[in-house]
Each structure stands twice: as structure tokens, then as C-alpha cells.
Amino acid sequence: QYNHDEHTYQLKITITNAGKQAINNFKLEFEFPDLDSVPRKWISLGRQRKPSGPLVEVMPKDEAVSFSKDNFMVRVSYRSKNILFPQEKLDLSESIGMKYRINGDIYDNIDEMPLIRWTLFADNMLPKQGELSLSRLNNY
Numbered sequence: 001q002y003n004h005d006e007h008t009y010q011l012k013i014t015i016t017n018a019g020k021q022a023i024n025n026f027k028l029e030f031e032f033p034d035l036d037s038v039p040r041k042w043i044s045l046g047r048q049r050k051p052s053g054p055l056v057e058v059m060p061k062d063e064a065v066s067f068s069k070d071n072f073m074v075r076v077s078y079r080s081k082n083i084l085f086p087q088e089k090l091d092l093s094e095s096i097g098m099k100y101r102i103n104g105d106i107y108d109n110i111d112e113m114p115l116i117r118w119t120l121f122a123d124n125m126l127p128k129q130g131e132l133s134l135s136r137l138n139n140y
Contacts, residue, residue: 009138011098015090023084023122030118031073033134035100038072040109055101062095072114110135
């Protein structure tokens with residue numbers, strides 16, 4: 001059953017070595033809101049529809065990926081298997097395989113969603129961290 005009020009997206013994840021040295025090992029960890037379990041302050045009753053399936057799915061295609069769900073978040077970890085040379089980019093989108101659905105209810109409450117937080121560990125370097133809101137990922 002097709003739901004006009006629902007859009008499906010694949011999370012795009014790219015790691016770039018902007019430095020001048022090869023990175024032998026890295027690990028990316030991030031938290032993504034578990035849209036099915038995050039409490040919402042209000043629901044747009046006129047548009048509320050049952051989603052066609054789980055709102056967040058992780059279907060890894062690589063054994064380097066692990067994930068879990070707790071405290072309204074999906075936690076994902078990716079451990080590198082290969083060296084990342086200077087200026088090289090690595091697209092992890094297919095390896096991690098995260099898809100998420102946005103429907104009217106989520107869209108109306110998107111400012112109340114937890115932030116997406118990430119940490120990148122690489123060799124002996126200090127970890128890099130960042131965060132962004134779900135609303136910055138796509139145009140609904």
C-alpha cells in the first residue's frame with residue numbers, strides 16, 4: 001500500500017581523509033533518532049497515518065557494521081578494514097544500509113527530534129565529533 005504522506009530516504013555517509021597521512025584504522029559511531037519510539041509533543045491528527053513499516057531500518061551489507069536501539073536512538077558503529085589514503089573518500093552508505101521514513105507526524109514534530117550525533121576515531125588522532133538536526137538531512 002502506497003502512502004502519499006510518507007517519504008523514504010537512505011542515509012548517505014561519506015568519510016574523507018583531508019589530511020596528509022594515510023589512516024590505517026578508523027571507527028565511526030553515530031546516533032540516529034529511532035523515529036518509532038521518540039515521544040512527540042503533538043500529533044497532526046488530520047494527517048496521521050500508520051507508517052508502511054518501521055520508520056528506521058538498518059540493513060548492513062558489511063560485517064564491519066554493528067547497531068543497537070535504546071533510549072530513543074539507533075546506535076551504529078563502523079570499523080574500518082582498509083587504509084584510507086590522503087584525499088581519499090569512502091562512501092559507507094551501502095555498507096551501513098540505513099533507510100528512514102518521514103511521514104506527516106514526524107515532519108510536524110521534526111524540531112523535537114533528538115540530534116544526530118557522530119564521533120570519528122582515527123589512529124592516534126583526537127576524536128572528531130559533530131551533530132546535526134534531522135531537518136537538515138532532506139527536503140520533505
